[in-house]
Amino acid sequence: MVIRGIVFDMDDTLYLERDYVRSGFDHVARMLATSELEARGTADWLWSAFEAGVRGDTFDRLLAANSNLAARTTAADMVDAYRAHSPNITLSPGAPELLALLRQNGLRVGVLSDGPLVSQRAKADELRLDAWFDPILLTASRDGFKKPATAGFEWIAAKWSLLPAELAYVADNPSKDFVGPRRLGWRTVRLRMPQQVTYALQPTNDDQRPDAEVTDLSQAVNYLTS
């Protein structure tokens, strides 16, 4: 059956998450700093930790390593500032042209994204996703929609009045992205690029395995529309 609706993940699918991380670290570092030099040093420290693979407790580690900063703030406040900041991110190269083409050809395009509402809304705003996508479903806005649940995907299918075999999900993270849409009978495509946070992740069972793996968005669209 011909694909008539494509849903995209947001983080590391429509833009690179590492760009968001860097933008957030720069923002938090500037917010805390008493000088440009100190801001640069803090941002560099945070980025080095990210590049070294630190995830989840980066701000705690920074404060443990820097008593001056620890006297001024808490990790919780840093997380809040990070999530609320207006990020410096852009759609992946070629994405606007692809989306325009899909819409010209009458396909529906939407977004389904997990993550804290405040940060996901700020990203969607900065990327101007509403110029392309309808709906933009941020799963944190509804109980029971967080991946790997099927509820969000079913909600979009109903909104578009399309059958499972007419639908596809393009995303990056095998640990949670493909389980729900696969269960519903959607086509699934993994976008996999070395710059992604999830690049090294492998599916651990068949439920997590996408139908196809591609290295850029245009390949994903080609696979789904040819």
Ligand SMILES: [Mg+2]
């Ligand atoms: Mg993602």
